[in-house]
Amino acid sequence: MSKKERLILAVVIVEAALAGLWWxxxxxxxxxxxxxxxxxxxxxxxxxGTAMGALLGVGVVLFFxxxxxxxxxxxxxxxx
Numbered sequence: 001m002s003k004k005e006r007l008i009l010a011v012v013i014v015e016a017a018l019a020g021l022w023w024x025x026x027x028x029x030x031x032x033x034x035x036x037x038x039x040x041x042x043x044x045x046x047x048x049g050t051a052m053g054a055l056l057g058v059g060v061v062l063f064f065x066x067x068x069x070x071x072x073x074x075x076x077x078x079x080x
Contacts, residue, residue, distance in 0.1 A: 018052050
């Protein structure tokens with residue numbers, strides 16, 4: 001498995017975990033409205049959206065780095 005494929009798999013797994021956490025926190029606020037503040041849904045949405053967006057942004061940069069490393073590995077194997 002190439003580094004690009006591993007990176008994509010890792011990002012998908014982490015994004016799914018963050019989405020699950022987002023869903024859990026959102027449903028917790030809906031199930032217990034007397035235990036959370038009025039802006040709970042908005043705060044959870046902004047926080048989790050920011051975290052997921054930041055991870056995707058870093059993932060894009062890391063994807064290009066992984067692609068470059070895969071190309072270098074292939075070039076080194078062909079030289080030998």
